[in-house]
Amino acid sequence: MSAAKRVAVLKGGGSLERTVSLRSGGRAQQALARLGHEVVAIDVGPELVAQLHECGPDAAFVALHGSDGEDGTVQGLLEAIGVPYTGSGPAACMRCTDKALAKYLMREAGIPTPDFTAIKETAIKELGVAAALGDIERALGFPLVVKPASQGSALGIKFARASEELPGAIVGALSYDRKVVLERYVKGRDLAVSVIDAPADGDAPGAAQFALPVVEAIPREEEFYNYESRYEIGMTTFVCPAELAPETTARAQELAVQVYRLLGCHGVARVDLMLEDESDELWVLETNVVPGLTETSLLPLAADAAGIGFEDLVERILDSAWTR
């Protein structure tokens, strides 16, 4: 455990995930204070650098979801001004946050990820992508999922069930990012595996990672599994450890650690997967470099199942600021 530090908790910001980030940051603050650290809360905005200069923290705890917090922007800035920070560095953030890039990297590395195509807005305007939609549809089949490439929240994720729905889905998703990923839809069970660095008191700090127990998100019967439900207690049932065959659990955890290493994550990350009903195959969808810490978030849930309490978890994440 680290000695008492002055920690700036970065939260809020101007992304669509502002509210969730405020909640994650708020909980992290409480835990850090209980751990005896001096906490300075910063709602990230134009004053960020000035505020950091003013408080001169020993480290920044990144609880900032969404664009600036997860795409490496804030991390690069923190490096520039010499403030150690929690979690992944700029390059890993970019690799994870750009779903298209992450999927290309996973495909190259032989990690199973659903077939996909990435489309940039400029390609629609300037390269005549419209004429390729037929080919894309044939390759991916229907239904297919259209996601903003970098949007972390579920807002903007569209579901096209037929050709005529596809243009609208693409335009809708493009509202959230200039690039979208069209992905084969995998029907199955929704899994998440959080990976954390091993405690840094070993000989080789940061060298070892381990996967926490698998969480399954099960939409409640008779409820739509919608955007809100992910943040409201009781809307979705989370099962942890997920009830899976032991070899499936092991495989999911192994894949998550592989992806974590492949993308160069640090400290903590959450890898989302699908267990396909038909094939019983696991598919990696994406990796989140700043996983939520709210009451309904999956990382704290998984940590708890592994016997790591919330404060312990927060302390471990904080330690990642010095083990880079």
Add this chain to the structure above:
Amino acid sequence: MDDRRRTRPAAHELARYEALFAARTRGMKSSAMREMMALTERPDVISLAGGLPDTSTFPPELYAKLMAQVAAESTARALQYGPTEGMSATVSCIVAVMAQEGTAIDPSEVIVTTGGQQVIDLVCKALIDPGDVIVAEAPTYPGAVPTFSAYQADVEQIEMDADGMPIDALESTLDRLREQGRTPKFIYTIPNFQNPGGVTMSLARRRRLVQVARERELLVLEDNPYGLLRYEGEPLPTLYSLDAEAAGRGGGSDLVIYLGTFSKILSPGLRLGWAVAPRPVLEKLNLGKQGADLCSSPVTQMFVAAYFDEPGSESDPARPAWVEYVERLKGLYRRRRDVMLEALEEHFGGRARWTRPEGGLFIWATLDGVDTTDLMARSEGVAFVPGRAAYMDGRRGSSSMRLNFAGVPDEDIREGIRRIGRIMGGDTGLLGTLTGTPVAPARGGTVGTGTDPAAPAVSVGPETGADGAPGAREEDAPMADVVALPRREQQSSARRRKDR
């Protein structure tokens, strides 16, 4: 690790709370747009999203004087509990406002509430068991949606046109419900300058609505926050007064519960509203209020009473200050409405329809083939209420938006509309490129503007069936998104992020 550091395990925490929550909380949804609305607080964002009057117009010296007066004359009473039904001096003010609306009431049938919103809550508390039916307009007041959900009401929404809720459609809905052996507990309507639709129920429909209510013995909740904020046209009688007239006893209404508020004609910060209701209903509202908050703030009630005693300016001292203030607000809001209408013409022209409200605070605009929730994500620096918020299912109304003009300076109105128009242009252009059509096709549904009397004034999204019947929406939706996907046992659901 010492005790201070012992932590409550997350999973146990989660499970414990989940087991404690009432069943009704499952229906309690925060707004689908919550994430986005959080962004509207940023100073660089022009927000056309609020339901705000412009309180900066209230003279600070008058506020100070009245508060000082309350303090000097009645400190002990102002700081004490008050009667649940409200202070008689405040009720007198309400009688005066109602008279201004052309509606005579019996002061003993009034209950003062903590804002008009509390009336909606108390009426539901008094009338709604889980599964009971409420009939409302489509779109409806977004602030009523969470209240109806919390009481687990089954809400039937009737699509409006330029004249408000079509009573034929209401009757068909009532007939359909009757076949199922169901009777609505009440009909919820905002007859004047509807929020968010901006339309006003015609006199003929008001009369028919009252007639239908009387024939079928149905309660009506008449929500009238903006009645006095009419910028053009003749005032229309309240449903309350029409029903009282129909009852023919020279007394109050039998079936209309009237909801009024000081929020829009004076200040929402006072949190003062009222209900006028048939006595048996009033008693239940009173009991409900006792449980909710015992009484509304005597401080603000006494402030209102002092304000209503304030004489007008020297030029017309017979006209009280509050009436003068309402006139001032009307002048200001009328101008802002016109600024917004002009800006819409300039920046939305040919790509959208919108209502032309005769009063109130809002314009409802419907775009061609653009999802307004998505648009808002793209609309850097401008906020509005996406139309979905005005529908119980959170899906219909997807191509509409509510725009507030009353609480926004002229320049911000122009700039805000310009920003939305610019982004909208990008979206429709893209869609045209992808579909091979230069202009995005309207995606079905009935659409129209208030300026075209033949067409429904309130444009609705593509997912709307003609009668707004639920059930049609799944199949009709040209594009589903994650705001509400079918559960996966039923139909394969898209894979989404379950968490951050």
